[in-house]
Amino acid sequence: MSAQVDEPRRRNIERNHTATHLVHAALRKVLGPHVRQQGSVVAPDRLRFDFAHHGPVDDPTLARIEEQVNHHIWENLPVATREMKYKDAIAAGAMAFFTEKYGAIVRVVDVSGVSLELCGGTHVPSTGQIALFRFTHETGAAAGVRRIEAVTGPGAYALIRKLEGELEQAAGALKTQPEHLVRRIEQLIEENKKLERRVEELLKGGTGKGEEGRVEQIGDVELHIADSDLEDREQIGLVMDAFRASHKRAISVLFTNGERAGVHVGVTDDLVQRGVKAAEIANAIAAVSGGKGGGRPHFASAGAGDAAKLGAAREELLRWLETRRPAPPAELRAHLESAVTDAELALPDHLAELGRRVLARVADQPSGERELALELLTADALVTYAFEAQAEADPAGLTSLAARIAGDER
Numbered sequence: 001m002s003a004q005v006d007e008p009r010r011r012n013i014e015r016n017h018t019a020t021h022l023v024h025a026a027l028r029k030v031l032g033p034h035v036r037q038q039g040s041v042v043a044p045d046r047l048r049f050d051f052a053h054h055g056p057v058d059d060p061t062l063a064r065i066e067e068q069v070n071h072h073i074w075e076n077l078p079v080a081t082r083e084m085k086y087k088d089a090i091a092a093g094a095m096a097f098f099t100e101k102y103g104a105i106v107r108v109v110d111v112s113g114v115s116l117e118l119c120g121g122t123h124v125p126s127t128g129q130i131a132l133f134r135f136t137h138e139t140g141a142a143a144g145v146r147r148i149e150a151v152t153g154p155g156a157y158a159l160i161r162k163l164e165g166e167l168e169q170a171a172g173a174l175k176t177q178p179e180h181l182v183r184r185i186e187q188l189i190e191e192n193k194k195l196e197r198r199v200e201e202l203l204k205g206g207t208g209k210g211e212e213g214r215v216e217q218i219g220d221v222e223l224h225i226a227d228s229d230l231e232d233r234e235q236i237g238l239v240m241d242a243f244r245a246s247h248k249r250a251i252s253v254l255f256t257n258g259e260r261a262g263v264h265v266g267v268t269d270d271l272v273q274r275g276v277k278a279a280e281i282a283n284a285i286a287a288v289s290g291g292k293g294g295g296r297p298h299f300a301s302a303g304a305g306d307a308a309k310l311g312a313a314r315e316e317l318l319r320w321l322e323t324r325r326p327a328p329p330a331e332l333r334a335h336l337e338s339a340v341t342d343a344e345l346a347l348p349d350h351l352a353e354l355g356r357r358v359l360a361r362v363a364d365q366p367s368g369e370r371e372l373a374l375e376l377l378t379a380d381a382l383v384t385y386a387f388e389a390q391a392e393a394d395p396a397g398l399t400s401l402a403a404r405i406a407g408d409e410r
Contacts, residue, residue, distance in 0.1 A: 009044045010122065015130045015152040016047040018079055018111070018123045019069065022133070023150065024095075025115040026068040027051055030061060037095075038145050042121065046136070046151050053146045057138050062148075069133045072114050076128030080110045094118050132156040195235070219384065221271065222250040225314065231260050233301060240266030240299050251281065255314070261304040262291065263313065272297045288313040 020040055028035045031053060041048040057065075086106045090096065094108050096118045109119040111127065124130060134156040141147035151159055167178045176184040216223040224243070230236050236254065243252045243266050252266040263285045265278040272278075278300035282293050286302030289312070293302025304313070 011124075011129075012044040012153060012155070013042060014122050014124045016044070017042045017119075017121045018109075018127065019073075019130050019133050019150065019152045020047050020049055021109060021111055021115045021117055021119070021123075022069045022072050022127065022130075023047075023049055023065065023148070024051070024117070025111075026065045026072075027053075030065050030068065031057070038141070045155055046149055048147065048149045050141045050145055050147045052144060054144065055146075056140070057146060057148075062135055062138055066133060066135050066150075072111070073127045073130045073133060076126050077112045077114060078126050079123050080112070081107060081123065082110070083107050089118060092116065129153075132160075134159055195230075195232075220249055222247065224250060224252045225255075226252070227255045227257065230254075230256060233264075236264050236301070237299060240264065244268050244298060251276070251278075253281070253285070262286070262293070262302055263304065264299075264301045265295075266299050267297065269298065285313045 020042060024035075024037060027049075034052060036052040038050040038052055040050065083105050084092075086102050086104055089106050089108050092108075094106075094116045096102065096106075102118065106118050107120050108116060109121075109123055110116050131153045133150060133152050135148060135150045136159065137147070137149040139147050164178075167181065171178045171181045171184075174181065174184045174188070214225055216225065224247075228236075228239075230239070236256070239254070240252060243250070247268050248270055250268050251271065254264040254266075256262050256264065263282050265282040265285075267276050267278045267281070277297045279293070279295050279297070282295065282300040282302040286292055286304060289304040289306045291303040291306075293300060295301055
């Protein structure tokens, strides 16, 4: 039976073990002599070192410690091991921080001019064989105990290559070179701040209009149509909230361009109560471009399947809303049905007369009452339907119809 040492594995353990002694010495030099080893792990792929210290080690300090360890590595200092009497080792300044008892003869590892410790482990013959040292973590291990983790040699090289690859990927995503990445990030941060200020101004203004648009009147509903280069749905939601807070009987449709083209719809609460649903509108518009979406009755979004068809989607918007005008309240609907059933006059004349009478009653009522609001709504619907009926029957009579409603002609 024979045994053979895994040489690459052994070499990595040696690197990490000697590096542990170097980092211990550097910690004591930079942080102070209160630093004491509280435990360690020496593995082929990493090292871990716990030490007594009162608080976190900040990045600049950690960088100084790392630099000092690498400086000793590149000095290629000899690493000597020897056995000697315990009391002689302690007298020579060797550190022994473990609670276990030592025998009369101990093994001492001496990194020339840097570290002298009692240790029974395997080490490199000279620090230069460690090649490279990099910290990977610094955190707390227990009350008054900090923990660092690091890699050396091939592990440190692999870490650097990994970080370089991630840097190149980040630069590629931002369409710049790695050496220009910081500047590109600063530009994006500044652009984002400008967008945030733009949204804040928009919200303060309370208009809910992010871009140049138009307003269409669909019956008693205002339809606001606009384009925007906003892409963040949260910001779009804030814009819609501002719109809904500052409008009544209104719908906002925002077409967003760019990489995530889509349609966003906001509906005021009074229209939601009358059955208008933002999700239905958004889906109906987006369907023209092959998109779909969803949301709540007051706010919904839908993606554009084909951004080139958003123009056609706008036309579909107007057509769809014409067919989906909000229905009047139940009381008003019953009033109209009764009026039409009992009508002896032509429909336009009858509706016009009803509207004129309602407006006359409104003029005699105190403001602020529920009945007044219902009467106004009734008059609005009666007059609207009267004009529509007259337009179908005889457009030439619209002027005289308007005069009768105003009370100028009987």
